[in-house]
Amino acid sequence: MEPDYYLLQQLTRQVQDAATLEDYREAMAALTQGLNFDYFALTHHVDPRSAGEEAVHLHNYPAQWADYYARHALGICDPIHRASHVAPGGFPWARISDYIDLTARDRHMLRLGASQGIGDGFTIPIRIEGEMPGSCTFAMRPGRTVDSAWLAFAEIAGRFAFDGARRLIGRQALRLPMLGRVLTRRQRDCLLWAFRGKSDWEISQILKVTEGTVKRHILNACARYRVNKRIMLLAPTLLDGTFSITEIYGYRDTSFGT
Amino acid sequence: MLHIHDASQTRSGPDAGARGAAQDELLRAMFAARKSVFVDLLKWDVPILAGRYEVDQFDDPNAQYLILADRDGAHLASARLLPTVHPHILGSFYRSLCEQVPPQGPDIFEITRFCLDRRLCASERRQARDSLICALVDHAIARNMRQYVAIAELSWLSQILAFGWECHPLGLPQMIDGRMLGAISIRIDATTPDRLATAGIRPSHSLLVAALPSA
DSSP: OOOOHHHHHHHHHHHHHOSSHHHHHHHHHHHHHHTTOSEEEEEESSOHHHHTTSSOEEEOOOHHHHHHHHHTTGGGTOHHHHHHHHOSSOEEGGGGGGTOOOOHHHHHHHHHHHHTTOOOEEEEEEOOTTBOOEEEEEEOOTTOOOOGGGHHHHHHHHHHHHHHHHHHHOGGGGBOOOOOSOSOHHHHHHHHHHHTTOOHHHHHHHHTSOHHHHHHHHHHHHHHTTOSSGGGGHHHHHHTTSSOHHHHHSOOOOTTOO | OEEEEEGGGOOOOTTHHHHHHHHHHHHHHHHHHHIIIIIIITOOOOOEETTTEEOOTTOSTTOEEEEEEOTTOOEEEEEEEEETTSOOHHHHHOGGGOSSSOOOSTTEEEEEEEEEOTTSOHHHHHHHHHHHHHHHHHHHHHTTOOEEEEEEEHHHHHHHHTTOSEEEEOSOOEEETTEEEEEEEEEOOTTHHHHHHHTTOOOOTTGGGOOOOOO
């Protein structure tokens, strides 16, 4: 069966325009069926039990599996979610190993999901600046396979659907506090070399300051982010744009003008 | 500061020469920033002029530009608007992204080359981006435009929707040259500024006077 573009467009619009969460779930279930899937899940990759109202977490997964999943806070380590953080766009689950190496625990979790009624699926990564990463997933019962003819529309519809959910929850509530630009230039310099694996003594030689000064800058940087170990600065400073991944892991020495 | 460059509305006057020189400087800064973003960073295969400027066949007198610059004239962010009644990117190259004929009319413009300067840090980028989005909406309302169309890589689509304006897909996305592209329409009316504000998108006044370190 070929996708009916007009029907799908109409279903997407119903999801976009839903005035209440109840309408939204209903419209989303209809869209999911229209796309030839059984289940949908739109979620920020957080533990919904601690994130409360400030996260998108909507699905029609079988209750037993959803309970187990929430009880064990699987949303923050789900291999599908992890793969979505590195995939450039929507991906069928069959291609998950293009993006991450599955651990034994991941395989166990996927098998467990299948035994609870979640077979194959298609996941669309949602990355919005200043927000926790999220995704929109369409999944189906075991035994059915994802038909690639529907995926182009699933990808665009999933993005509109996620935006609809954000609107209903109140987009502004989802914003992470802006942490950027709180470090001094010297704190930043010291931290950058620390993240590149240099010891305090090595950093002191590179920056031509004393080892004590390096330690002090890094301690002060920790204080500004309210953490007590330097390793805990890595994730937030990458997330808020203080550092870029390439600055830390892909650098070349430019001090000789090369 | 926001500069609107629209060759079709440029008037000649006693100080047209001096203004013209400043405008040229601003356009050059924008073309250089576009080269830095679209060619050097995103590796788009688009023409480069004099090794420094990204300029294509749509940078003609029909194009309108919204350019955010600091008080020294350094480029912060910019966008190009192409009238859909003249050749534009969606109508010329990507009709296949539209299920029907691409939207066309005197009040429909295509947003292209949305460009945030690479020298901005994360918080400045966000301020520049939000300011430019607000400027695009204000400009549309001032010029009686009622619809924008745009081609976007799907990974960026979620961000475009997050601005809060009313968007609709124009057709099925397609993988083109290794990028998943989709076409959307953006409806602009008197309620659009409120929609942006509700989504937390506001112009930043402080950014518009700050100076950038020189490149």
